[in-house]
Amino acid sequence: MNRTILHLDLDTFFVSCERLLDSSLKNKAIIVGGTGDRGVVSAASYETRAYGVHSGMPMKMARQLCPHAIYIRGNAGTYTNFSKQxxxxxxxxxxxxxxxxxxxxxxxxxxxDRFFGCYKFSSELRNKVFRESGLPISIGLSINKTVSKVATNEAKPNNQLMIDIGYEKPFLAPLSIKKIPLVGEKTYRIFCNMGVKNIHTVQQMPLEMMTSVFGKNGQVIWQRANGIDNTPLVAYHERKSISSERTYGQDTTDVVALKTTIVAMAENLAFQLRRGGKLTSCVTVKIRYSDFQTYSKQIKIPYTSADHHLIPVVLELFEKLYNRRMLIRLVGVRYSALTAGTYQINLFDDENKTVNLYKAMDAIRVKYGDRSVMRAITLGDSARTIGNFTNPFNGEPPIVLAHRHQ
Structure with a gap:
């Protein structure tokens, strides 16, 4: 029996989320990503595509190509919530x-298909996603993952396309070789040097020639070009880690600023854990120096999602890690080995009021945004850019939780 595989892709996802939050952004040129010169475009609206802007492009170049666009840093927590929905x-x-x-x-x-047409079902499912989430979504339907993904990309924006059984090769033939998943810029340049631009040419090439040029990847590319893909679906499972990173606009050795950043990351990630009903037992801190050498340290800890347990661990790892005294380009924090659970009181150093405090803080954050409540140490200038610090209280300052480390 032939498989029936549906591919679904939320169109310009980050941009669509921002437009749901602010209707005034509709039909305007929007670019989401790091706003510094070293930032990268995470998503660009279709209005910016005519200017050559695309995801993965350096933000500095995007500003030159489309200076009139609205630039938004974005909020990973917000996008995660929409994705979860x-x-x-x-x-x-x-x-x-x-x-x-x-x-x-x-x-x-x-x-x-025994019960109802897959295409009709897929179309109704697409409409349901748009109706209940407000997010535009495109779909492709075929006998395998590769053809369905290519079909979705051809259907965009906000549309759908089905490739009937037996028409996979004719559908793919006139398309650019870049449309095949697995063909990146480097592979595309090799094809161009060979005089190959479209998939039809690859379909006619001997498999032996493809493997001699590209090795094992050559066989996979040839099969995908011919509409052959037996890759199984991997059932969705919840993530086992969460992380946050910050690339500085200018390399720095300001230890106070560095600690401010990683504490802000640790606090926000801890909130994400509690909101998702998760606990972590492994903490990792990463540093990338100006020479692009990257180092990390991790430690196993008892399961927790509490700021006051995680922040001292993060700072301790940073102290052990930062030993070169060189300019730092990037810092990051990751919580892994996640498991389902809620924060439990530690009989030795916690009180009931500690748990109640977290519940009250998290309730405010859920209602007004990740940064509506924050620790005083995270108010430094360097920490402001790691998340969405948009003030939800109509000009009033965010609630600040003062604390001191033991």
């Missing part, structure tokens, strides 16, 4: 779901 809708409707990224999904609909 869409994931829950899809999980309730399809028998097998693979979540390949925050805005991209595969669903296996094999056998569902």
């Amino acid at each position: 869409v994931t829950e809708i899809l999980q309730s409707e399809v028998p097998l779901l693979e979540k390949s990224s925050v805005d991209e999904f595969y669903a296996d609909l094999t056998g569902m």
Whole structure:
């Protein structure tokens, strides 16, 4: 029996989320990403595509190409919430779901034609996602993951496309070789040097020639060009780690600023844990120096999601890690080995009021935003740019929680 694979992709996901939050951004040129010169474009609206802007481009170049665009730093927590909402809708409707990224999904609909047409079901599912989340989404339907993904990309924006069984090769043939997943810029340049620009040429090439030029990847590219892909779906499972990183606009040795940043990261990630009903037992701190040498240290700890347990661990790891006294380009914090659970009182050093304090703080954050409540140490200038510090209180300052480290 032939498989039926549905691919779903939320169109310009970060931009769409920002437009849901602020309707005045509709039909305007929007670019989301790091706002410094070293930042990278995470998402660009279709209005900016005519100027050559695309995701992954240095923000400095995007500003030169499209200076009139509205630039937004964005908020990872906000996008995660929208992604989770869409994931829950899809999980309730399809028998097998693979979540390949925050805005991209595969669903296996094999056998569902016995009850109703898969294309009709897919179309109704797409409409349901848009109706319940407000996010535009495109879909592609075929017998495998590769053809479905390419079909989705051809259907964009906010549209759908089905490739009938047996028409995979004719559909792919006239398209650029860059449309095949696995063909990046380096591989594309090699194809160009060979005089190959479209998929039709690859379909006619001997498999032996592809493997001699590209090795094992050559066989995979040749199979995908011919519409062959037996890759199974990997059932969606919850993430096992969360992390945050900050690349500085200028390399720095300001230890106070560095500590301010990692404490802000540690605090925000701890809130993300509690909001998701998770605990962590492994903490990692990463440093990248100006010479691009990257170092990290991690430590196993008792399961927790409490700021006052995690922040001292993060600072301790940073002290052990920062020993070269060179300019630092990037710092990061990661919590891994996650498990489901809620914060429990430590009988030796916690009180009931500590748990109640976290509940009250988190309730404010859920209602007014991640940064509506923060520790005093995270108010430094260097910490302001790691998340969305938009003030939710109409000009009033955020609530500040003063603290001191033991």
